[in-house]
Every structure is written in C-alpha cells, then in structure tokens.
Amino acid sequence: SGGCYHPVSAGVGFAKAQQTCADLRGGLVASVHDNEKAAFLNDRESPHYCSIQEHSDLNFVMSVYKKKYFFWIGYSKDNAGNWVWEDKVSGQIHCDSSDPFTNWDTNEPSTASISKCAYADMSEDNLPWGAGNCNIGMPYVCE
Numbered sequence: 001s002g003g004c005y006h007p008v009s010a011g012v013g014f015a016k017a018q019q020t021c022a023d024l025r026g027g028l029v030a031s032v033h034d035n036e037k038a039a040f041l042n043d044r045e046s047p048h049y050c051s052i053q054e055h056s057d058l059n060f061v062m063s064v065y066k067k068k069y070f071f072w073i074g075y076s077k078d079n080a081g082n083w084v085w086e087d088k089v090s091g092q093i094h095c096d097s098s099d100p101f102t103n104w105d106t107n108e109p110s111t112a113s114i115s116k117c118a119y120a121d122m123s124e125d126n127l128p129w130g131a132g133n134c135n136i137g138m139p140y141v142c143e
Contacts, residue, residue: 004143005030005141005142005143006021006024006027006141006142006143007139007140007141008020008139008140008141008142009139010137010139011137011138011139012137012138012140013134013135013136013137014029014072014076014117014134014135015134017029017072017138017140017142018086020140020142021140021142021143024142027142027143028074028086028087028142028143029072029073029074029086029140029141029142029143030073030074030140030141030142030143031073031074031075031085031086031087031143032073032074032075032101032103032120032127032129033085033101034101035103035126069121069122069123070119070120070121070122070130070132070138070139071119071120071122071138071139071140071141072117072118072119072138072139072140073118073119073120073129073140074086074087074143075117075118075129076116076117076118076134077116077117083102083109083118102129103120103126103127103128103129104128104129104130104131105121105124105128105129105130106128108128108129108130108131109129109130109131110130110131110132112131114133115131115132115133116131116133116134117131117132117133117134118130118131118132119131119132119138
C-alpha cells in the first residue's frame with residue numbers, strides 16, 4: 001500500500017470528496033483493491049498518512065472517525081449501472097482497477113436506485129462495504 005494518503009474527517013457527499021481529492025495534487029478517493037489495503041486504510045496510525053504532521057492531528061482525526069463509522073471509498077456506479085473504481089474512471093490506473101475484489105456486507109450492494117456510492121464500515125474488523133446515497137456526508141481518504 002505505497003503512496004501517500006490524506007484522511008479528511010469532514011463529512012461531505014461523494015462528489016465533494018472527489019473534488020477535494022482532485023484539488024490535493026490530483027488525488028483520488030482511495031480505492032480498496034484488496035484486504036491488505038482495507039486494513040491499511042482502517043489503521044489511522046499508519047505512517048503513510050502524510051498529512052498528519054503532529055500527534056494532535058492524529059488524535060483529532062481518530063476522534064472524528066470514532067464518531068462516524070463509515071467513510072467513502074473510490075467505488076461508485078457509472079451511468080450504465082456498473083460498479084467501477086475511481087482510479088480506472090480517471091485514467092490514473094494505479095493497479096488493475098478491473099479486478100474483481102469486493103467486500104460487500106450482507107445484503108449489499110443495495111439495489112435502491114439512489115445507492116450509487118460505496119462506503120466502508122469501520123465498526124467491524126473486516127471493514128465491509130455498503131452502497132449508499134452519494135449526497136450523504138461521510139469522511140474519506142484521498143490517495
């Protein structure tokens with residue numbers, strides 16, 4: 001899980017998360033292509049969170065995450081209704097973005113027409129995913 005990651009504790013909709021990540025040196029909402037990266041993103045003490053400069057920053061981010069168990073991941077439905085990774089859509093393929101890895105929770109992804117953006121659930125150790133309304137405010141991680 002090389003690279004640099006920037007956790008953003010503000011709860012925003014998926015489109016705002018995408019824009020904020022793009023504004024941060026052309027970054028993307030973090031994609032989760034395997035269990036190893038899921039565990040890495042769930043470890044808020046990771047040294048790869050480059051934006052955390054001081055211990056107080058880390059404490060702040062962790063306190064916000066503890067209050068919000070969900071965070072956006074870079075996986076959403078395209079106009080045809082297919083689930084796609086943001087790093088594939090943007091053309092900035094960091095790995096094989098067509099890989100079949102998913103970690104959907106039981107009864108997910110939701111079939112509701114409004115459920116077009118994926119989020120990870122940090123309240124469970126295996127970090128299962130759900131599909132939700134893209135306008136709901138959630139924290140996210142840029143990569």
